[in-house]
Structure formats: C-alpha cells, structure tokens
Amino acid sequence: MDSILEIYKLLDWNNNQETQSKGIFFASQINNLSLLIQPCLERYNKNIWENCALVLTQKTNDELSPYLLQLLEWIQDLNWPGAMTIYERLRYFDNRTFLDDAIDTSLIRSKVTGDVVWQQNLLSLQEEID
Numbered sequence: 001m002d003s004i005l006e007i008y009k010l011l012d013w014n015n016n017q018e019t020q021s022k023g024i025f026f027a028s029q030i031n032n033l034s035l036l037i038q039p040c041l042e043r044y045n046k047n048i049w050e051n052c053a054l055v056l057t058q059k060t061n062d063e064l065s066p067y068l069l070q071l072l073e074w075i076q077d078l079n080w081p082g083a084m085t086i087y088e089r090l091r092y093f094d095n096r097t098f099l100d101d102a103i104d105t106s107l108i109r110s111k112v113t114g115d116v117v118w119q120q121n122l123l124s125l126q127e128e129i130d
Contacts, residue, residue: 013048068098068102
C-alpha cells in the first residue's frame with residue numbers, strides 16, 4: 001500500500017466488509033501507530049475510527065506503550081467510534097506502571113480542562129484494572 005490515505009479509504013465503514021478487512025490488513029502493517037489514533041482529516045475521521053481501534057487492539061503492550069496518553073484521550077467520550085474497543089484493550093494492558101502513570105497524567109488533564117465525563121471514564125478504567 002503506497003499511502004496512508006489509501007489505507008484510510010479502505011477502512012471507511014461505508015465500504016463492504018471485504019474492503020474494510022483489506023484496510024485492516026494493510027493498517028496492521030503500519031509502524032507509526034499515531035496514524036491510527038483518531039485520525040481527523042476532512043474525509044477520514046469518525047468513519048474509520050472503529051476499524052483503526054480494531055487494528056490497535058491487536059498490538060502488543062510494548063507497541064502501545066508510547067501511545068498510552070493518546071489512547072486514553074480516545075476514551076474521553078465512550079460514544080465515539082472505537083472508544084469502547086480501546087477501553088476494553090486497556091483493561092488488559094499488563095504494564096501497570098506505564099498505564100497507571102498515563103492515567104494519572106490524563107486525570108490531571110481532565111481536571112484542568114473540566115472534562116468530568118473523561119475523568120469518570122478514567123476512574124472507571126482505573127477501578128477495573130485494580
């Protein structure tokens with residue numbers, strides 16, 4: 001696959017399942033996982049988030065560790081496509097030190113921004129992993 005935009009095009013939830021599966025296959029080969037964390041382009045945004053989340057759930061804890069803060073931002077609103085998928089994956093993240101630090105940082109950010117829903121989601125995740 002030559003371009004991330006071509007992969008995004010395949011991941012679009014408006015495509016048939018076979019096309020989306022091809023997109024998931026190509027996306028699973030991407031090394032820079034930030035390209036799969038809530039892309040916000042004019043044409044590719046919430047319509048690809050669930051498929052991006054599915055790809056991310058297949059990554060190892062070591063692969064996801066550098067992106068924990070970004071992944072925790074995704075659960076600001078559990079109604080967003082892919083948010084519950086990410087939430088569930090984080091419940092089984094086994095490097096507790098990294099995850100606890102990321103949750104603590106995100107809790108501070110949620111308090112500073114006054115995002116009560118995000119704060120509740122983070123606290124729920126923290127309770128479930130304790």
